[in-house]
Amino acid sequence: MKAWQLHIICFILCFSCENESVEQYVATPSPLNIPKLFEDNILAPIIPTDNPLTIEGIALGKKLFFDPILSSNNTQACADCHNPENAFTDSNKFSEGVEGVLGNRNSMPLFNLAWNYDEKFFWDGNTFSLEHQAFVPVSDPIEMNSNWTEVEQKLQQHSEYPVLFEQAFGVSKIDSTLITKAIAQFERTLISSNSKFDKHLLGKVTLSPEELNGFNIFMNEAKGDCFHCHGSDKNPLWTDNLFHNNGLDETFSDLGLGTISGDPADNGKFKSPSLRNLAFTAPYMHDGRFKTLDDVINHYSEGLKNSPTIDPLMKKVAQGGVGLSNQEKNDLKAFLLSLSDYDFINNPNFIIE
Amino acid sequence: MILLITFSSCHEDNDDKITLANVTFNFSHNWDGTSVTNSDFNSIKFTNEKGNQLSIERLRYLISKITFYKSDGSITEIDGYNLVDVTNNENLSFSPAAFITTGSYNDVTFTFGFNNEDNSKNYTDLNTASWNVPEMLGGGYHYMQFDGKFLNGSNEEQGFNYHAIRAADNPGENPTFPQDTFFNVSLGAITIASNTTFNIEMNIAEWFKNPNTWDLNALNQMLMPNSSAQIMMYENGQNVFSLKSVNQ
Secondary structure, three states: OOOEEEEEHHHHEEEEHHOOOOOOOOOOOOOOOHHHHHHOOOOOOOOOOOOEHHHHHHHHHHHHOOOOOHOOOOOOOHHOEHHHHHOOOOOOOOOOOOOOEEOOOOOOOOOEEEEOOOOOEOOOOOOOOOOHHHHHHHHHHOOOOOOOHHHHHHOOOOOOOHHHHHHHHHHOOOOHHHHHHHHHHHOOOOOOOOOHHHHHHHHOOOOOHHHHHHHHHOOOOOOOHHHHHHOOOOOOOOOOOOEEOOOOOOOOOOEEEEHOOOOHHHHOOOEEEOOOOOOOOEOOOOOOOOOOHHHHHHHHHOOOOOOOOOOOOOHOOOHHHOOOOOHHHHHHHHHOOOOOOOOHHHOOOOOOO | OHHHHHHOOOOOOHHHHHHEEEEEEEEEEOOOOEEEEHHHOOOOOEEEOOOOOOOOOOEEEEEEEEEEEEEEOEEEEOEEEEEEEOOOOOOEOOOOOOOOEOEEEEEHHHHHEEOOOHHOOOOHHHHHHOEEOOOOOOOOOEEEEEEEEEEOOOHHHHHHHEEEOOOOOOOOOOOEEEOOOOEEEOOOEEEEOOEEEEEEEEEHHHHEEEEOHHHHOOOOOOOOOOHHHHHHHHHHOOOOEEEEEEEE
């Protein structure tokens, strides 16, 4: 062996020994506990390889989610517009930002986000990945109106956060990437899977005759025909996570997906929301136009409006819809409410004490 | 000794090359000979046999059970299925993981949709794609979702949902099945000498043409519970697919 080769090996060994003496936090892996109905029926959730879930990362994300420190004047947290009691949406039609300005779309509920397979977030799918989604509201002038550099500095100077970031990510220098990674980790743990209907599918409870009939209306192509966009008992997400024009308007003041894609054929299309937790998520639709679930059902029954991009899955548009009877409407409502998960909104892991 | 090993290795390599081949199935689409891709969607630009002017907004369909029938009587069945999604330009090419032995085959076939046995199984990817058929109609999966709009008698755009499934009567807890509506597509005889690509065409216009001239004014929506319509789709589907070419 030549002398220079020996020197290189010694240098590597010394360097390695020096590193071993440095104390470094290693976060504890915390894989998602996947519900049986999800495991049995749909594909595995999306967990980015560069942001695996850890106990420390999830705890940090939860703390950040409920901390108004992310807003410009320290008055507004993520949870203010994504309230756990409302399945992490806002009971107001539009949310008010730190400057008192209202948004123009209803806050989206947050659950089962790891199963949004194409990772397009927001009503118009304008943002790819949950991590990137968490970037948006912090610096949006009509939401938290913050400057990311200032947020990083506030957290860096905080008495607790530098240690928490060290524990979660092994680095003490806080940056926006790590902040949003932590929030995304927490958001991925927001799993809703224990509604009455879930328990029915697992053989634990029996549905009422009204709920069962409502489910049949939901699945009947000649009645509700809800399943083509909102899935079925074989898809516990209760959404296709795709974009549809569901006949709300003849002309559009908000182009939805069309603004993002630039394709006129996408005008007026918005993401199908999950039908889980409707008991907590009023008002409904992308603009919160419907105050009650009855309003929503009436829309599909007799309130459809035609437009060039209305989804062909909308039935009997010329008649305003499928024309459900009052009994059918009541039963459909009973079924839809059976998809609400009271354990989810009361889960202590999702609530700040 | 070294020479012996060298000769032996070369002999084995040559054997591998001549006995196994990859196969790929490409799916393309036309309207009576004019190519159709998703860039042609969302505008009224097609006219069917009946004279209905129509658009395509969504087209996806399932193929399964690709089977090779060899001249010596042996049958090779490829596991798996493929959900061709023309709307999103996904899965237009399907390359099964399995290899096919080279040689002469009397026929190569695939199933449009699922046969009844396969249709009764649970598939997580198809559930995720909201491809299910309601249990009241027997459950299982769609064979095809073909959605669009046509100009109705009032010259207004109206939606249609040409959804092919297993035909069912008496929707409810115990539906009955008047006849099978999946069907096998024959691609004919072929000699496979090396890796092979089958280029398969769907003539979309055929769904409306033969033997049933389809009038969208009469049959447009809520066709899943309509077993007569399902049987008509099955009949018209017999001439929809053809083998355009084979590349080896």
